[in-house]
Amino acid sequence: MFIDHAKILVRSGNGGNGGCSFRREKFVPHGGPDGGDGGNGGDVVVTASARVTTLLDLKYQRHYEAESGTPGQKANRHGRTGADVTITVPIGTVVRHAETHDLLVDLVTPEQRAVVAKGGKGGKGNARFATSTNRAPRTFEEGTPGEELHLDLELKLLADVGLVGFPNAGKSTLISTLSAARPEIADYPFTTLQPHLGVVPLGEYDSFVMADIPGLIEGAHRGKGLGHQFLKHIQRTRFLLYLIDISEWTMDDPVNALRVLQEELSAFDRTLGQRAFAVVGTKVDSRGNSQRLREIEHYCEERQMTFFPISSATREGLDTLRAFLAQRLQEIEAA
Ligand SMILES: Nc1nc2c(ncn2[C@@H]2O[C@H](COP(=O)(O)OP(=O)(O)OP(=O)(O)O)[C@@H](O)[C@H]2O)c(=O)[nH]1
Numbered sequence: 001m002f003i004d005h006a007k008i009l010v011r012s013g014n015g016g017n018g019g020c021s022f023r024r025e026k027f028v029p030h031g032g033p034d035g036g037d038g039g040n041g042g043d044v045v046v047t048a049s050a051r052v053t054t055l056l057d058l059k060y061q062r063h064y065e066a067e068s069g070t071p072g073q074k075a076n077r078h079g080r081t082g083a084d085v086t087i088t089v090p091i092g093t094v095v096r097h098a099e100t101h102d103l104l105v106d107l108v109t110p111e112q113r114a115v116v117a118k119g120g121k122g123g124k125g126n127a128r129f130a131t132s133t134n135r136a137p138r139t140f141e142e143g144t145p146g147e148e149l150h151l152d153l154e155l156k157l158l159a160d161v162g163l164v165g166f167p168n169a170g171k172s173t174l175i176s177t178l179s180a181a182r183p184e185i186a187d188y189p190f191t192t193l194q195p196h197l198g199v200v201p202l203g204e205y206d207s208f209v210m211a212d213i214p215g216l217i218e219g220a221h222r223g224k225g226l227g228h229q230f231l232k233h234i235q236r237t238r239f240l241l242y243l244i245d246i247s248e249w250t251m252d253d254p255v256n257a258l259r260v261l262q263e264e265l266s267a268f269d270r271t272l273g274q275r276a277f278a279v280v281g282t283k284v285d286s287r288g289n290s291q292r293l294r295e296i297e298h299y300c301e302e303r304q305m306t307f308f309p310i311s312s313a314t315r316e317g318l319d320t321l322r323a324f325l326a327q328r329l330q331e332i333e334a335a
């Protein structure tokens with residue numbers, strides 16, 4: 001199951017108290033202070049891993065507690081440091097303080113890690129308080145307590161190109177033709193119920209990441225269909241493709257489809273509506289209604305929108321589209 005939001009409670013370990021003891025050896029009547037320092041408490045750490053793709057585990061385990069440090073011991077022995085607890089989350093996870101909503105960390109690279117609750121410090125043992133005038137101090141420090149806080153974690157996928165379209169437009173088919181991603185594909189609406197990422201290879205060394213999200217319909221921002229909850233997963237893309245089904249099997253007016261999609265994106269996030277994009281007419285292997293193709297082509301031409309006719313079935317236009325995306329991403333990066 002794909003879960004992109006979770007709230008958890010974390011607690012770092014307490015610092016151990018400093019020790020308070022005196023040397024007691026046979027034949028040494030007044031031994032000096034020998035209480036060691038307390039151990040530091042363990043931290044709560046979050047780390048991003050490409051092997052994790054959902055926050056589902058955090059729905060099952062909602063409490064995370066690091067170990068406390070142990071107290072300092074006699075004979076100047078330090079207490080043991082408490083073990084950290086590490087929470088592994090998908091890349092693209094944004095961690096916020098649940099109450100203040102302050103951003104704690106945005107984990108955008110693999111293996112990136114951050115301490116979200118610092119362990120308490122161990123206290124000094126009485127051995128550290130000995131001075132020339134006070135050779136037998138009973139003073140020792142207490143360890144400082146760990147922190148406890150509620151965290152709000154939200155996964156916002158990271159991808160270069162986002163696919164947007166009505167249900168059945170051919171989004172999942174396109175990503176599965178260009179990448180190794182294997183989302184479900186079927187001839188009914190709302191086949192895809194969760195976002196999928198696919199790595200599109202470019203030659204031997206280069207690649208970009210494409211995101212397929214569930215289909216959008218008019219009124220998505222008011223909760224129609226699957227709503228617009230999935231749009232957050234293309235919020236961080238640099239380029240969008242609006243996929244418009246131009247085959248004879250749909251009744252949607254292609255120009256209206258494009259308008260509705262753009263409006264839905266703008267209603268969700270104005271900047272998303274202004275993101276760089278191109279329009280893609282899908283399923284051109286079905287030429288039953290070339291009128292539809294001409295309409296959308298003409299509409300795009302008039303508005304200087306880049307348009308690509310493609311067919312994932314025959315691969316027509318796919319190489320051109322991929323090369324265009326590679327080029328545009330490079331330009332966007334350079335800008
Ligand atoms: N003839 C033809 N059919 C296609 C093409 N691309 C997709 N289809 C068909 O169109 C239907 C819908 O394709 P999907 O890729 O599942 O569409 P989607 O946009 O991911 O749909 P949702 O996940 O429901 O939003 C499937 O039956 C596909 O086989 C194409 O290039 N040519």
Ligand SMILES: [Mg+2]
Nearest residue numbers: 171172191192
């Ligand atoms: Mg799909």
